[in-house]
Amino acid sequence: MRDSVWFFDEIYRIKGATASLNTLPVLKKAFLHQMSKEEMESLYKNRLVKSTSGRDMYDNIMKTAINRTCPLCSLRKVSTLDHYLPQAHYPQYTLLRVNLYPACMECNKAKTDKVNPRKAEQTYHPFFDKLRGILWLSAEYRDDPSPALHYYVNGNVPNTYALRDRMRYHFNELALGDLYASYAGQAFSDIKDALQRVYRRKGAAGVQKYLARQWRSYRKSNPNSWETVFYETLKNCPAFYSGGFNNIAMITFP
Ligand SMILES: [Zn+2]
Structure with missing residues (x-):
């Protein structure tokens, strides 16, 4: 035995x-x-x-x-x-x-x-798959009808042993894009008032600076968290920091 x-x-x-x-x-x-x-x-x-x-x-x-x-x-x-x-x-x-x-x-x-799935159709294995040091998570800004993020696994992941393919498969199977987008949706709602206040005092440059400061802080904690990518995407998006934030749909609970 x-x-x-x-x-x-x-x-x-x-x-x-x-x-x-x-x-x-x-x-x-x-x-x-x-x-x-x-x-x-x-x-x-x-x-x-x-x-x-x-x-x-x-x-x-x-x-x-x-x-x-x-x-x-x-x-x-x-x-x-x-x-x-x-x-x-x-x-x-x-x-x-x-x-x-x-x-x-x-x-x-x-x-x-x-x-017996195909090699590329296996999920991430916490013991064997090493992603440390790889910035693998990205998001795309969408503003129709209101600001939202679409998360995806970017091309930074090397495809050795089909790691990139497997990360994308893992991401889809576990619906992580929907999960992160839903948290981002709440975060948009949470920061709208703060961004409007910064904009009134310091304009678009001030809003961008505010987003960049948040990004630096979250990146130190976890470079691949939905929050880090949230602030990274928004600080690089002129359409958002120069006024797009005014269109954020507020999530209201009864
Ligand atoms: Zn989980």
């Missing part, structure tokens, strides 16, 4: 390093003594979630989330453990540390359960 765990771990790491986890075979039930999906899930729950040593491991993995933030969307709070290769089809990796990471419930649900 110990040898087979070591074997699965090694194979997983070798494949993961080249984004080739899609080539791993789905395990036939015969290998696992005809265990059903329900039995595998119960094994996972009993070994990891309910047993004391398993619970420690579960808690320790949950703690690896920086500021309790989901590594898949970089926004919502973590509330569960996600299996990169879904346990229903890859039971041999159910308890493997490298196959587990904390995630929010929405990303956990939105992540594909597809078996």
